Amino acid sequence: MINLIETVRWDSVLIDDWLLELLWAAGRFFIHPLFYLFFLLTFAYGYLRVKQERNSFHIRVFDIYNEMKFTYTKGIVLGLIVSVFSFALGLSLPFGTVVLMAIITALVGLTFQLRWMSAAFTVGLTLLAATFIPDGSFFVGLSETSFASLSILAGLLVIVEGILIFRTAHIQTSPFLKTSTRGLPIGNHQAKRTWMLPLLLLVPGGTLTSALPWWPVLSINGEPFLLLFIPFFLGFHQRVQGSLPKESMKVTGERVIWLGVLTLFMAVASIWFTPAAFIAVFVAMVGREFITIRQRLNDDSAAFYFSKRDHGLMILGILPHSPAEKMTLQVGEMVTKVNGYAVKTVDEVYQALQKNRAFCKLEVVNFNGEIRYAQRALYDGEHHELGILFVQEAKKKWENEAV
Known part of the structure; x- marks a missing residue:
């Protein structure tokens, strides 16, 4: 009877610790610098889009906040689904790696080249940078980065990116006019999208421990850990002139999904063979750029749809x-x-x-x-x-x- 009471008390304390940690994780989400940086960036994206629409039609098509509303609403559900998968696997990244990934995402976002904000590039560059940057006060635990966890995360996020492109990228694309080589007006549509995903990660160095022998699946060497909710941002840019925007972007979405599946398959192999993680992110980056180039070449060679x-x-x-x-x-x-x-x-x-x-x-x-x-x-x-x-x-x- 005493043992039963002690077990109940232990379980109660454990549940309280986890609930408290979840509250702290939610709080960390809302103080993350990227959450607020992209408020400014999406406003700037909207300003540039409105300026382009006014140059073509002397009227804006969508309001200046359209990009901001899109970014902070369209990716939430899929972000939570990825968080469930990452938590179930026990994907663990040192705090320094999370900081490095945020810095790379911010720098890419500031270039306004949204095609580079694919998870293939932001997570892939994080993995490569973590290999060469030494540990320091700013990048705590960087040398302890699990390349398997990072490459698996890249595969999952590329799949999610493809799903978001397939389902939402064609919504409210921005029309504009350009002049053909023959001096005729040609209609174009473009999507400049960003999606915010709430992403849950395990970070070594906290107070939580696992009482389950089979979890986490990916080992963190028995270390205590904390929960970290971060806003992860995906980006996408595609211009269409040779077909309907919906048709073109759904094709791109399907290709990106299959690229993500291939990346994830190779990333899983890195659990037993570490170099497979580097092969996985290399394939993801080259494949994502190939998809972009192929779409542009096919679109440019097609007859003008909006003419x-x-x-x-x-x-x-x-x-x-x-x-x-x-x-x-x-x-x-x-x-x-x-x-x-x-x-x-x-x-x-x-x-x-x-x-x-x-x-x-x-x-x-x-x-x-x-x-x-x-x-x-x-x-x-x-x-x-x-x-x-x-x-x-x-x-x-x-x-x-x-x-």
């Missing part, structure tokens, strides 16, 4: 909360008639809308080449503000404004 057509007007963008959005018009569809009148210039759209200021009926050719009709009553002030961005010859400065 001026002989019949109708190609929809390049839809303004949020506009009548066009409420009529379920889609980027990439073709408007051929407005209120029964055939149109092929923005001027003709304006003129057709004036024929009936209380109602708008559009004949639209969808992605399958089929004709459908979109119609809606118009209210005061809406007859010239449907919220559609067309690809149109820029003979006059105002012709690329939203209709």
Whole structure:
């Protein structure tokens, strides 16, 4: 009976210690410098995007906070799922390694080259840097870095990156215009994305210990540890002119997922054969860059998708909360008639809308080449503000404004 009471007391103390440590981990998450640095960076990304949209259309498509809201909402669930996996495996990184990874992420973010913010590069560069940088007061325990843990983490995060690209990168891509070699306006879409993932790691040097003989799976040499929640940031940049943004980015997402699976497979081998960790991150970095280059070459060689057509007007963008959005018009569809009148210039759209200021009926050719009709009553002030961005010859400065 006494032994039972002592066991209950021990379990109670252990649970209290873990709950207290989880609270401390949550607190550390919100004081992490990257959490606030990317508030500023995503605001700057939004500012540059709005500036580009205004240069093309004299109007912003999405508000300046769009990148910030996207970053801090779209990756939370997958971040928590990765945290469960990393915790179950017992992925452990010394505090100095975590600091080094944060510094590399911050430096890459400050370059505004979001393609380099793939986990393949940020985690891969951390592993390589940890190999050569000596221990110091700033990078405590760096020499004790588990290359197996770091490479496995890279594989998991590349898989998550691919899933996020596949599921969310195409949402609200930013349209803009550029001039072709023949001097014609060509519509483009681009996604400059960052995702914040709440990531839970074990860090040697705390007060927690495991009472389970089989956990953690990846050994931390029996050392006590603490829990560390960090905001991990992923980045992505892709420009599309030869296809629909959704189609192009889903293909990229699938490729990145398979790259992550390959990286993870090789990283697991590093548990028994340490050099496999370096091979895994090398494959991840080279593979991620290959995917980017291949997408660009394929897109550049394809016919321009968003270009001026002989019949109708190609929809390049839809303004949020506009009548066009409420009529379920889609980027990439073709408007051929407005209120029964055939149109092929923005001027003709304006003129057709004036024929009936209380109602708008559009004949639209969808992605399958089929004709459908979109119609809606118009209210005061809406007859010239449907919220559609067309690809149109820029003979006059105002012709690329939203209709």
